[in-house]
Amino acid sequence: MSTSLSPTPATNPIGDFTAERFNAHLAGIPNSVPAWWIERKRSAYAEFASLPMPARTDETWRFSSREHLSLSGLSSATGETRAASPATGIEIEDAAARLTFVDGKLSGRTPLSRELTSSGIVVGTILEGLTTHSELLRKHFMAQPQKLGSEKFAALHTAFIPDGAFIYVPRNVELKSPIVITHASTGAGSAVFPHTLVVAEENSRVTVVDVFVTLDSGRTGRSPESKVTIDAFACGANDLYAAHGASITYAAAQLWSDATLSFQLNSTLVRRDARVQSLNLHLGGSQARHESLSQLQAPGAFSEMLAVSLASADQEFDQRTLQIHQAPNTKSDLLYKNALLDKARTIFSGLIIVDSDAQKTDAYQSNRNLMLSDNADASSLPGLEIQANDVRCTHGSTTSRIDPTQLFYLESRGISPAVARELLVFGFFEEVLNRLENESLHAVLIRLIEHHFRRAWQPPSK
Amino acid sequence: MSSLEIRDLHVAIGEKPIVKSLSLTINPGEVHAIMGPNGTGKSTLAKAIAGHPDYTITQGDVLLGGKSILEQEPDERARAGIFLAFQYPSEIPGVSIANFLRAAVQARMGEGEELDATAYYKRLYQKMDLLKIDRKFTSRSVNEGFSGGEKKRCEILQMAMLEPRFALMDETDSGLDIDALRIVAEGVNTLRGPGLGVMLITHYQRLLEYIVPDFVHVMYDGRIVKSGDKSLALELESRGYDWVKQELAVA
Structure with missing residues (x-):
């Protein structure tokens, strides 16, 4: 260690997340939570404080920017709640239930119908779940190994998370309509730790949509020339657990402000004959890192990992994935597509690991970039x-x-060059988006991309 | 009457001259077949008129209704009424036929004008039925995984939807079996009429049995060397292109 050069400038390992701030956070937690929650937070904070910042020589940070990781200049997210339901552009008409968090605090809720509630489905907060389903949370919350480079930020997440979404679907219960969770940040100066935890029990079926959005950003898109300024921090995670025969469809739309440094750490655990499909749409943030781990733990398990990114201005989308096949006859299929404008950067680093007894594994991994x-x-x-x-x-x-x-x-059919390019870009994304079975969700994601694309892209004028 | 007038046209690919002083006027309602051996400049002629960026017009002019189109971009030429039916239509993954054609139809509408989706689909299905294209194709990606015959039918479908004033049909018969050829020819024949002029580029006389031309031109080495009526095509079929070459050599 002593021989390595210290990375600049992120030498301070904790930034604004001091012990005082952590203690203040602990003091604000309701007394109703079980002791293990506090203990886990304490050990996570200790881990966060002791782990070094990512270094230039870390393979898991190859090509990634590190100059904005100092974690300073971020005041505490006091969570003075604003609008109860922020307008996100996400209008999924047939949502079964909705939760909205602003700076980590529940601020809006559309509960499940009485019928669905009586089937045992839970769409609630983690704080509620800590009282009602403490053992389940203990088993699944951030319980999987962090292997993709952001161990420090995963620990920070656990230490500071105030609340999040907890979704539980009991055995044999199938829910067709999506559950929509909005994680909003108030932007400048705020640090948020969004979390969505999904437990799908045997032979259940559920669709969950996460929306990450900054309120009142008032920005109209950064010009390609402007310098990187970061004034907000998002450090989120999600845990997906699909028990025997269960099916989870998970979609996330990342729409943070263009001044946000974002981490999103996903863990997907797939049991026998279960299936998880996840699709992450990356549009926002200044530097957004997404790590996704799929563990295929029993025969017949299938994880489909999808992502679409539209990177513009000087955005950096950094995607790190790991598909681990731990049992025979398991399948994983990864397709990540990036379209890049301006001076944007994308990094994709993906690894497939097949354990020695995972015969008949069928694993696929593809990253396609459109410049x-x-x-x-x-x-x-x-x-x-x-x-x-x-x-x-x-x-x-x-x-x-x-x-x-x-x-x-396309032009020979009378379509203008600008519209023709747009059609081709959407055609490029469509191979990913059309894997979604839910048509209204598909349409919503396309509208979001369209909105960003038209804002970001001024086609060359003739 | 607005016609498509090609005047002393010279086209080069890079430095290489391909079309050399070609003149031809197509009036609305007329079908002109352009025949000739491979590599003689037939496809180059069609693509250059459509505005393909790889082809340079070094001399001459192309006028539509008396106005030169050479300064227009490909999409402007298309909206002015030129339609190129490709010999090898592009595959466009992820763009459905319905969305593609809607964009093309929309491009022809005025600012602020809204497309009537119901009427659009009604018209689209009607044309598809006519061309015996399964309605399910609307949600399929443009030409992706299509057979040769399906691609050519899709070209005719686009032509039917966009109602051009002049269609440049580049080897529309190539790669088609006889059934597909009949369907395609039937489609073109239904579109024939006083409002449409056609330049039908073909290597073989076979297509002209189904789409009977008003004029037949033989192209050789970048220019039209012989013109006549449909009987010229038959003569070419029996005597072969060598006959033309020999005649030229004598002259």
Whole structure:
């Protein structure tokens, strides 16, 4: 250690998240929570404070910016609650239930129908769950290993999380309509720790949508020339647990302000014959890192990992994934697509690990980048570690530009170059988005992308 | 009467001249077949008129209704009434036929004008039925995974929806079996009428049995070397292109 150069400038390992601040956070927690919650927070804070900041030489931070990780200049998120239901542009008409958190505090709630409540489904807060389902939370909350480089930030999340969403679906209960969780930040100066925890018991079925949004940002998009300024911090996580035969569809729309430093750490655990589909849409943030771990723990388990990013201005989207096959006859399918404008950067680093007894694994990993600017930069690091001998694993990455042949084809039908490019970009994303079965969700995500795309992209004028 | 007038046209790819002093006038309602051996500049002619960026017009002019279109972008030419039916239509993954055609129809509407979705779909289905295209194709990606025949039918579908004034049909018969050829020809014949002029580029006489042309031109080495009526096509079929080459050599 003594020989390595200290990384600059993020040498301070805790930034604003001092012991005083942590103690103040603990003091604000209701007395009703079980002791383990406080203990876990204490040990998480100790871990956070002792772990070093990511260093230049860390493989898990290869290509990533580290100059904005100082964690300072962020005042405490006091959570003075504003509008009860922030307008997010997410209008999913057939939502079964909604929860809205502003700076981590529950501020709005549309409960499940009486009928659904009587089926035993729970759509509540983590604070409520700590009273009613303490053992379940203890078993599933941030319980999986952090292997993708943000151990320090995962610990910070656990230490400071004030509340979050807790969704529980009992055995054999199927819910078709999505549950929509909005995690809002009040922006400048705030630090938020959003969390959504989903436990789907045997043969149950559920769809959950997370929306990450900054309120009153009042910004109209950063110009390609402006310098990076970060005034808000989001350090979120989600835990998805699919028991035997369960099915979880999870979609997330990340719409943080363009001055937000964002971490989102996902853990997906898939049991026998269960299926999890997750789709992450990345549109916001200045620097947004997403880590996703899928563990396929029993035969028949299937995890479909999808992501769509539209990176513009000087945004950096940093995606780190790990598919671990721990049992035979398991399947994972990853497809991450990025479209890059301006001086945006994307990093994809994905690893498939197949354990020695995970024969007949079927694993797929693909990262595709569409460059819409000569100044954008996409890095891709696909990887495999296979210890079994009878498996099918494919991985790869491609980087391409708009195909001039396709562009001419569209233009020859009278479609303007700007609209033609837009069609081709959406065509590029569609291969991911059309994996969603829920059509209204599909339409909502497309509208969000359209909104950002038109704001971000001024096509070259003739 | 607005016609498509090609005047002393010279087209090059890079530095290489392909079309050399070609003149032809197509009036509305007329079908002109352009025949000729491979590599003689037929496709280049069609793509250059449509505005393909790889082709440079080095001399001459193309006029639509008396106005030069050479300064127009490909999309402007298309909206002015030029339609290129591609020999090898592009596959556009992720863009459905319905969305693609809607964008093309919308591009022809005025600012602030709204597309009547119900009427649009009604018209689309009607044209699809006519061309025996399964209605399920509307949600399929443009040309992706289509057979040769499906691609060509999709080209005719677009033509039917966009109602051009002049269609440049580039080897529309290539790669089609006889059934597909019949369907495509039937589609073109229904679109024939006083409002549409057609330039039908083909290598073989076979297509002209189904789409009977008003004029037949033989193109060789970048220019039209012989013109006549449909009987010229038959003569070419029996005597082959060598006959034209020999005649040219004598002259």
